[in-house]
Amino acid sequence: MNLHVAGIETEAGTAGFICRATDGLWTAIERALDNGYGLVFVTNGDGEAIGRLTLQDLRQALRDGVHLGHASLGEIVRPGSLDDTDSPVAPVLDERRRIVGIEKRPDAIFLPVAEPDLSHAELRNLMDAFLSTWISSTGEYITRFESSFAARTGMSHGVATSNGTVSLHLALAALGISPGDEVIVPDLTFAASANVVIHLGATPVLVDVDPLTWCITPEAIERAITPRTRAVMPVHVFGRPAPMTEIRDLALRHGLFVVEDCAEAHGAAYDGQPVGSFSDVASFSFFANKIVTTGEGGICVTGNADLARRMRMLRDHGMRPERRYWHEEAGYNFRMTNLQASIGCAQLERxxxxxxxxxxxxxxxxxxxxxxxxxxxxxxxxxxxxxxxxxxxxxxxxxxxxxxxxxxxxxxxxxxxxxxxxxxxxxxxxxxxxxxxxxxxxxxxxxxxxxxxxxxxxxxxxxxxxxxxxxxxxxxxxxx
Structure with missing residues (x-):
């Protein structure tokens, strides 16, 4: 039976929503993540639908240790749960109560403006990192995520951080931005772009954006340059790239650093080159509403090996990596955890x-x-x-x-x-x-x-x- 009704998935689209009563807890958890709606419908040996399980139900079962007793889904599914009116999807049943379609109910639940897209891949990586016991700022996922993301942006070095704001802060600090310096920042951006300049004692010089690109322009930058200007921070706002070839050339002529704020533009490009690859340092955010997320998190990418080493040292309290507990500078604790990076590795593949x-x-x-x-x-x-x-x-x-x-x-x-x-x-x-x-x-x-x-x-x-x-x-x- 095939259905062709608005809002209804046909038989081919039902598989990701169905578990058998004999399936285990982890099968349901992974399937509920993968279908994007956070629930599964459970069927018995005859294919008859007997109930539904939401991620909330499955979380409670996990906390209760249900999986330790080898319990099947048929033992934990709640009778009558198919009739819940708050479900974002509902099964379409034939006369034998077999599921032949999935009806979408977009008005049944709150639709957020953004939500993280998580699947079994992130869950498996996270469990692997957890079981490795490397749950802090060292571990194989950290190094894998840093190198993979840097390569994706065309840069040779990645320095992962605890969030996107501190990655901007780290970039400017590593470049030596300090009191008395000016950094040119577009007026249309999230506050973090200016905040990090202020926190370093420098002055953000705000300039208007272009009505076509919504980004900063080379002409606006040039008008704002003074003898105190040390850096320019183009922001690729809402995924729209700034004209980076021209901005990079302008910065070179004036001896300015370029720090790209790429928080909202993973995957964008200009002149066939990824955003993030035009600058001395580029910053990306991995907050939960970003294209790639680690929950919280950020990264600095650079093509300069010496600058990467300096950022790693500053990120870790200003401590020399080859000499533990020897602090060359008063650094920061801006480190990402291996748990966060494990999620990021799966996200990057998707x-x-x-x-x-x-x-x-x-x-x-x-x-x-x-x-x-x-x-x-x-x-x-x-x-x-x-x-x-x-x-x-x-x-x-x-x-x-x-x-x-x-x-x-x-x-x-x-x-x-x-x-x-x-x-x-x-x-x-x-x-x-x-x-x-x-x-x-x-x-x-x-x-x-x-x-x-x-x-x-x-x-x-x-x-x-x-x-x-x-x-x-x-x-x-x-x-x-």
Whole structure:
């Protein structure tokens, strides 16, 4: 039997949701992770559906030690659980209660704007790292993740850190950025980009972004250079690469360091070269909403072996690796754990799939929303730019944005506004400059849910909500 109904997976799509009553706990855990919905349906020997198990159920069973007694899923499944109305998916049953399809229920649960995409691969790596007992900042996964991620970015050295913010901090500290120095930073970026400059006693010089790329430009950088400028920090915002060939050439002419903030742009490229490979040091974040995640985590990548050694020393309390407990400088504890890196290794192997999924989601939004009044998507970039989708995002009328966010919240859907331009916030008032493009994007930008749970049915619901709000308030977009 094959079903062809909107929101229903046919027989071919059901396998990842079904476990047999005789299966063990770990089979259900891995399958619930892999299908992305966090649950499985349990069938008996005749193929009859007898109940469902969620990851919450399976976590409780694991804590209770159910696996120690060789219990099967049939012994722990809850009778009547197939009828739970809060399930994000439900089985489609034939007359013999065999599962012949899976019905998606996107309105049954809260849809976050982002969530980590975890599978059996991350779980197996994590368990392996745990069982190795190397759970702190030393272990085979650390070295594997550092070398693999550096190679992916075209750099020869990777220095993993505890989060993306400290990787930026480490990069600037290793380059000697200190009080009296200036670092040029785009106004449209997350606060961490400026914070690390301030924490080192230096001055962030905020500049406006380009309305086409949403990134810093060589022209804006050149206008901001003073005798105190030591570095420039281009940010590849929302997966959109800055023009790095020109920025790198400009920095070389002026004797400036380049520190790329690639937190939102894993896999993007410019002139056929990966972002992260144009700089003295590049920083990536692996927070849970990033394209590749380790929960928390970050990395510095560089082509300079001496700089990599210095970053490793500073990362580990300023201690010489060949002379334990001998501190050359007052360093930091910025280390990533082997447990985090084990997750990162699995994520990196799945990265191309993540990028393809995010691209499909964004294309779906564009097709469904672009005809609505006041909606504008990120402008197409010239051929030299190869952006990726971090969050799928759009520009909407500023006055309608709160209504759109609230209307979607009422429908159990999470939307997020763009972050505020740095010049608009009290923490950066002393560094503020007039940045009209950053100000406009901050006022109009909205991030849409971007995960593998977002399907055609979900996009259609969001489009209907947007249409209801935007056709009701009239007017044209500030983004147009």
């Amino acid at each position: 990265m191309d799939g993540f990028l393809a999924m995010r691209r499909r989601v964004h294309e779906g939004y564009e097709a469904a929303l672009r005809h609505l009044p006041g909606i504008a998507f990120p402008p197409p970039m010239p051929a030299r730019y190869e952006p990726v989708t971090w969050f799928s995002c759009a520009l909407v009328p500023a006055q309608a944005r709160p209504q759109l966010i609230e209307a979607c919240r009422q429908a159990n859907i999470d939307l997020r506004p763009f972050f505020h331009g740095l010049s608009s916030m009290p923490a950066y008032r002393r560094y503020a400059r007039k940045c009209p493009h950053s100000e406009r994007l901050s006022a109009c930008g909205i991030n849409l849910p971007t995960s593998r749970k977002v399907d055609t049915q979900t996009i259609t619901r969001i489009a209907e909500i947007f249409a209801g709000v935007l056709t009701g308030n009239g007017g044209r977009s500030e983004a147009e």
